[in-house]
Amino acid sequence: MCTDGQCLEQNSVKTLLQTLLQKTLQNAQAHFEDFTHTNEPESLHQYRVNLRMLRSVCKEFFDYLSPKRGLFLLDYLKMLQKDTNHLRDIDVFIECINDYKSKVSPECVALCHKIEAKLFKDRAKSITQLYTKQSCAKRAHYFDELLTLLVDAKLYRKKAEKTVLKPIKKIIAHRLQKIKKLSSHLSLESPNEQFHNLRLHYKKIRYTTDCACLGNREHALNAFSQSFKPLQTALGEVQDKNTQIGHLRELNLKHDVCAQQFIAMIEDALREDKQNCIEISSKAFMDEMKQTFQAIFA
Numbered sequence: 001m002c003t004d005g006q007c008l009e010q011n012s013v014k015t016l017l018q019t020l021l022q023k024t025l026q027n028a029q030a031h032f033e034d035f036t037h038t039n040e041p042e043s044l045h046q047y048r049v050n051l052r053m054l055r056s057v058c059k060e061f062f063d064y065l066s067p068k069r070g071l072f073l074l075d076y077l078k079m080l081q082k083d084t085n086h087l088r089d090i091d092v093f094i095e096c097i098n099d100y101k102s103k104v105s106p107e108c109v110a111l112c113h114k115i116e117a118k119l120f121k122d123r124a125k126s127i128t129q130l131y132t133k134q135s136c137a138k139r140a141h142y143f144d145e146l147l148t149l150l151v152d153a154k155l156y157r158k159k160a161e162k163t164v165l166k167p168i169k170k171i172i173a174h175r176l177q178k179i180k181k182l183s184s185h186l187s188l189e190s191p192n193e194q195f196h197n198l199r200l201h202y203k204k205i206r207y208t209t210d211c212a213c214l215g216n217r218e219h220a221l222n223a224f225s226q227s228f229k230p231l232q233t234a235l236g237e238v239q240d241k242n243t244q245i246g247h248l249r250e251l252n253l254k255h256d257v258c259a260q261q262f263i264a265m266i267e268d269a270l271r272e273d274k275q276n277c278i279e280i281s282s283k284a285f286m287d288e289m290k291q292t293f294q295a296i297f298a
Contacts, residue, residue, distance in 0.1 A: 010163075011163070011164050012160065012161050012162060012163060012164060013061060013064045013156075013159075013160040013161075013162060013163075013164045013167055014064070014156045014160040014161055015164075016164045016211065016212070017057070017061060017064070017156070017160070018150065018151065018156075020057065020211050021054060021057065021058070021150045022147065022150050022151065024050050024053050024054050024057075025050070025054060025143065025146055025147060025150060026147075027046075027050045028047050028050035028051050028054070029143045031043050031044075031046040031047035031050065032044075032047045032139070035047060036131075036136075039127065041088075041091035041094075041095070044084060044087065044088060044091065045088065045091070047084070048081060048084055048088060051077055051080055051081045052081065052203065052207070053207045053210070053211075054077050055074060055077045055078065055081065056203065056204050056207040056208070057207055057208065057211050058070060058073055058074055058077070059074065059204075060171050060204065060207075060208055061160075061167065061171075062074075063157075063159075064156060064157055064159060064160040064167070065155055065156060065157065065160075066154060066155055066156070066157060069149060069152070069154060069155045070155070072149070073146070073149055073150075073155070076142070076145070076146060076149075077146075080134075080142065083130055083133060083134060084130065086126055087123065087126040087127065087130060089243050089247070090119055090122055090123045090126060091123070092240050092243070092244075093119055093240075093243075093244050093247060094116065094119050094120065094123065096240070096244065097112060097115065097116045097119070100112055100262065100265070100266070101113075103265055104258070104261060104262060104265060105258075105261065107258065108257075108258035108261055108262065110258075111256070111258040111259060111262065112262070115248070115251070115262075118251075164212070165297075168208065168211075168212050169297045171208050172205060172208055172209065172293060173293070175201055175204055175205040175208065176205065176289060176290065176293060178201050179198065179201045179202065179205070179286070179289075180286050180290075182194060182197060182198045182201065183198065183281040183286060184283075184286075186198065186277065186278050186281055187278065188271060188274055188275065188278070190274075192238070192242050195235055195238045195239070195274065195277060196235075196238075196239055196242075198235060198277075198281075199232060199235035199236060199238075199239060202228050202231060202232040202235065203232065205225075205228060206225050206228050206229075206232065209221045209222070209224055209225035210222075210225055213225065220295075220296045221296060224289075224292055224293065224296060227289070227292070230280060231277065231280045231281060231285075234273060234276050234277045234280060235277055237273040237276075238270060238273045238274055238277060241266050241267075241269060241270040241273065242270065244266055245263055245266055245267065245270070248262060248263050248266075249263070
């Protein structure tokens with residue numbers, strides 16, 4: 001059995017990308033088709049996860065793609081994901097609303113029900129808009145075009161025939177450096193954008209490591225990838241609460257006492273989530289990540 005480094009050495013960038021991108025696109029299509037039949041939030045979420053993975057990997061390996069075809073691919077994927085952004089934010093808020101009902105004062109529960117009803121109404125509207133913009137025929141056309149592009153040899157530059165080992169190592173090292181820099185300046189006073197950017201870097205490094213593993217759970221990079229998950233989840237909580245606070249403020253309820261209580265409650269939870277992110281993003285955690293990375297690629 002080959003070592004982790006030897007397994008990577010045996011694959012070219014082109015082989016890895018073609019295998020991963022086709023599989024991920026097919027997964028995305030399957031999840032979206034499931035969503036059209038069930039309206040399940042998790043199906044939509046998994047559809048978006050697969051689209052994000054496609055976009056992230058294509059961006060990280062963009063130097064190995066034909067610029068013109070690579071940009072076309074990224075624009076296509078961005079469009080598909082953008083069409084579901086608002087719907088996903090609504091689903092997350094609906095998921096949280098029951099927990100919020102148990103935390104506000106009794107006289108404010110009615111407002112929670114009112115907001116919940118509006119969220120469900122907005123969700124139905126967003127789904128209708130999505131299906132209007134992406135009919136079954138259009139969606140089938142989109143995925144057929146993408147799959148055709150992914151298997152087109154002209155998508156990949158000549159240097160993509162080389163081993164993937166060095167590019168993977170370089171990409172992960174670069175992303176770790178970005179994470180270390182952002183984490184070292186993280187505090188409760190840091191702007192929300194800094195927490196959001198840090199989350200994006202963790203997503204990118206996880207997608208790259210998952211790409212290298214190609215589903216092999218015994219690969220050392222799989223454990224490395226999984227070690228980022230708690231912090232990525234915590235950073236996701238920060239982003240979700242920021243979005244929810246923004247949504248509540250857009251309702252123009254600033255003179256409603258219960259609405260202000262609701263916002264204050266989420267802001268308190270947001271501070272706790274930020275503190276959790278800061279504690280996890282310790283220097284010791286950064287050092288451990290670096291040591292694990294060096295051991296894998298030794």
